[in-house]
Amino acid sequence: MEMKEAPAISRSTPVEFTVGVVGAGYVGLVTGACLAYVGHRVVLADVSEERIVSLERGQLPIYEPGLENLMLDSADRIDFTTEIDWVAREADVLFIAVGTPPDENGSADLSNVAEVARAIGRALSGSYREQPLMVVNKSTVPAGSGDYVSMLVREGAEEAGNGAANFRVVSNPEFLREGSAVYDSLFPDRIVLGADCRSALDAMRALYKPIIEQSFPTDVDPRPKAAVPFITTDLTSSEMIKYAANAFLAVKISFINEIANISELVGADVNSVAAGIGLDERIGSRFLNAGIGWGGSCFPKDVMALMSIAEEYDYEAKILTAAVEVNTRQRRLVVSKLQHDLHTLKGKRIALLGLAFKPNTDDLREASSLQIARMLDSRGARVVGYDPVAGKAAARALPGLRVLHDPYEAVKGAHAVVLVTEWEEFRNLDLRCVASLMDEPRLLVDGRNFLDPRDVKGAGMIYRGFGRG
């Protein structure tokens, strides 16, 4: 691949740090844009030339609310390149934000991280630095990866043969959610840093100072936080914090789904149960929405990765195993609920409203919509779908799925509608119109307990939620 010329960085701009971010995806782009917004000079690097070219043209490769404006706002402090070696030489701090997808056994595949680490080593070998390069692992990586990255950087330097590399590896796990990534990055609940030397922690504290002290300008009024806790620990504990956080949230959702299923049997309403337990500060009200369960690029892969880390030590992670089983069962419940009212699904038209794994994103990784569509397709149903943002990508991902451009087009002639993703626009659906367009028995399966059952029934449809009595 022909490499693009390295962008010129104007050193005259008053900046604290020159920050390199390798991996211009959901995490890399948002991290880079936020650090530029708070005053740093940022170079975003990616192996994909197509991605870098489109970013240079001002086109974002992902849908993330608020990101475009933030990047425009800080455009004079952001550059793009495919030259990772060049970024490693120029940056004070270099974030690794590449994908760590699951391998065939469910473990985190670290090949992208390894490739970047070796490239950093090659680039640093023989280049004089007064201060060590801070190599920051922002990708989600198993405990012990910090040492692995250090080893690979050293190996890369040896390969280049021009002398040792001057660097430090730190762990800085990311907790942003897609759909609210910009907000989460500017107003995080905490910043976690893992390192084995004080100077690295001090450098990272200085980098994050504007966010820790909440001193950057914002239109968000009132400012949600006075200051952000900065948690420092060792590398391995920092890496574990990330997996523990995602696993806990996934378990919390599976727990409320278990309660939803029992509520349904006994005739209780899980929404009331969740509200009742959520007010206990020890439990908390967030992540208690029952329904078809968790998907996305992180919970499924990170829970599996944590299970496989435990397995390496012959430890069976029983709670995680159960959380995964409950989650898989929630998707199957959609099929059972459809069969309960439609009986055979063969030849039935079923419309999926919402295809992205959650609202406000175009991400389809491990989306329940795709898994449900496959299950319905294998039972002979005719599956159609609609999503405000992820429609085109869904049609590419699942050629058997007919994607329509309008929710009313999608429900036309449908025997059943499944609300898969709770996009806000579905709150304003004209339910009478939906019912009039549908075919008998006019079943609506609300996969997110999002709609008011009385409205749905009042419009002439059968309502089936999850654990709603």
Ligand code: NAD
């Ligand atoms: P992504 O797939 O959106 O982006 C990854 C980017 O890295 C892509 O643009 C890809 O081209 C690039 N890349 C891959 N290999 C590369 C290489 N060798 N050199 C340069 N670029 C390379 O991934 P993402 O969702 O941003 O996730 C990145 C990491 O952050 C993962 O470890 C993920 O688990 C973690 N994370 C993700 C989220 C999230 O909400 N998406 C949140 C927290 C943490």
Ligand code: UGA
């Ligand atoms: C999640 C975490 O919330 C982030 O903190 C973390 O950084 C990120 O994973 C990651 O490591 O990538 P994200 O996957 O973007 O963020 O989205 P969430 O809002 O957490 O939702 C995940 C899934 O859980 C979605 O499918 C959502 O529909 C489902 N969910 C969420 C529920 O079923 N019920 C809930 O109450 C909340």
